[in-house]
Amino acid sequence: MTITAYIFGIVSALLSLWLVIELLRRGRLRERHAVWWLGAGIFAVIAGIFPETVVWTAGLLGIEVPINLVFFVSLAVLVIVCLQHSAELTLLEARTRVLAERIALLELRERQNSGTGGSADDLTLGS
Amino acid sequence: MPDLTDTLIVLPSFNEEGSVAEVVREVFEKLPGVGCLVVDDGSRDDTFSRATAAGALVAQLPFNLGVGAAMRLGFRYAIENGYSNVVQIDADGQHDPASVPEMLVQLADVDIVIAARFAGVGEYEARGPRRWAMRMLARTLSRVTGTRLTDATSGFRASGPRAVAVFVNNYPAEYLGDTVESLVIASRSQLSVRQIPTAMRARAAGVPSQNPIRSATYLGRAMIALSFALMRPKSSYGMDADQ
Numbered sequence: 001m002t003i004t005a006y007i008f009g010i011v012s013a014l015l016s017l018w019l020v021i022e023l024l025r026r027g028r029l030r031e032r033h034a035v036w037w038l039g040a041g042i043f044a045v046i047a048g049i050f051p052e053t054v055v056w057t058a059g060l061l062g063i064e065v066p067i068n069l070v071f072f073v074s075l076a077v078l079v080i081v082c083l084q085h086s087a088e089l090t091l092l093e094a095r096t097r098v099l100a101e102r103i104a105l106l107e108l109r110e111r112q113n114s115g116t117g118g119s120a121d122d123l124t125l126g127s
Numbered sequence: 128m129p130d131l132t133d134t135l136i137v138l139p140s141f142n143e144e145g146s147v148a149e150v151v152r153e154v155f156e157k158l159p160g161v162g163c164l165v166v167d168d169g170s171r172d173d174t175f176s177r178a179t180a181a182g183a184l185v186a187q188l189p190f191n192l193g194v195g196a197a198m199r200l201g202f203r204y205a206i207e208n209g210y211s212n213v214v215q216i217d218a219d220g221q222h223d224p225a226s227v228p229e230m231l232v233q234l235a236d237v238d239i240v241i242a243a244r245f246a247g248v249g250e251y252e253a254r255g256p257r258r259w260a261m262r263m264l265a266r267t268l269s270r271v272t273g274t275r276l277t278d279a280t281s282g283f284r285a286s287g288p289r290a291v292a293v294f295v296n297n298y299p300a301e302y303l304g305d306t307v308e309s310l311v312i313a314s315r316s317q318l319s320v321r322q323i324p325t326a327m328r329a330r331a332a333g334v335p336s337q338n339p340i341r342s343a344t345y346l347g348r349a350m351i352a353l354s355f356a357l358m359r360p361k362s363s364y365g366m367d368a369d370q
Binding site for chain 2: 103
């Protein structure tokens with residue numbers, strides 16, 4: 001490995017870690033969503049500064065080409081984050097649905113109370 | 128005729144302006160004293176005002192959520208307003224409200240009554256993958272519920288007080304969940320199910336889909352819905368987002 005590649009690896013890893021921390025610091029990313037990105041960033045920094053750790057771990061796991069360990073871990077992190085997003089999306093959809101149901105009931109009660117029998121458009125904001 | 132004042136008829140309606148008013152009028156005519164709630168499931172047409180003009184209570188969902196969500200709304204409305212039975216009727220006019228008194232009589236013994244088209248009667252004979260799907264569903268759900276069902280996907284069903292109490296927090300909102308998974312949830316919650324025969328009429332408006340690709344998709348989705356309904360742990364019931 002040339003010294004340039006070594007430095008490039010470390011700088012990229014530090015940049016990505018800095019980006020995650022900065023988003024967290026500004027409240028643009030919630031911790032529960034950031035935990036995998038943080039883990040990946042720290043892993044990248046360690047692997048960048050001490051490449052021997054990757055070689056050593058790969059040997060331990062019986063992986064012949066150490067870079068494959070890096071690819072494997074990167075893909076694993078992406079898959080886990082995607083799955084987490086799908087689960088969160090399902091939860092959000094369920095919550096939106098419940099809110100819609102409650103709103104429909106509230107509007108119905110409102111119309112019954114006002115006794116006008118008027119159109120829902122009086123109450124919904126231009127749907 | 129059984130007492131109708133504690134029964135709520137729920138009509139989930141998505142773009143049914145052509146038939147909903149007629150169905151509402153028929154409900155009031157054949158079932159005097161009954162409550163009638165139309166759930167306008169995000170329709171883009173005139174469903175809301177036509178149903179209102181026909182004299183129904185209309186709850187309007189802000190966007191389309193499917194039959195399951197519309198029924199959840201119906202069950203919640205029933206509980207909040209003191210109705211003990213809920214009867215689901217399609218707003219397209221294929222279900223005859225005249226069958227409702229017979230369904231309510233049956234509710235004295237069981238918790239859920241499904242009015243199903245019986246062999247040879249009714250306008251619509253399914254073919255190909257859709258037919259296989261309906262057979263597979265009927266056979267599996269018969270075993271799950273311990274009663275003979277021939278048309279498990281019928282949307283013409285009555286729920287008694289115990290069923291309403293279970294469904295208000297558990298009715299599935301997924302595609303096909305309202306017919307398939309609801310029966311699995313019912314039998315696992317110790318609710319009893321019975322099917323009674325009824326004639327289905329041709330739809331007052333709209334056309335049933337018989338496209339082979341759609342039918343195959345339906346078969347696939349039915350199998351997925353059924354397997355996940357059976358695999359779902361009972362401990363997750365009632366763990367809905369609104370708990």
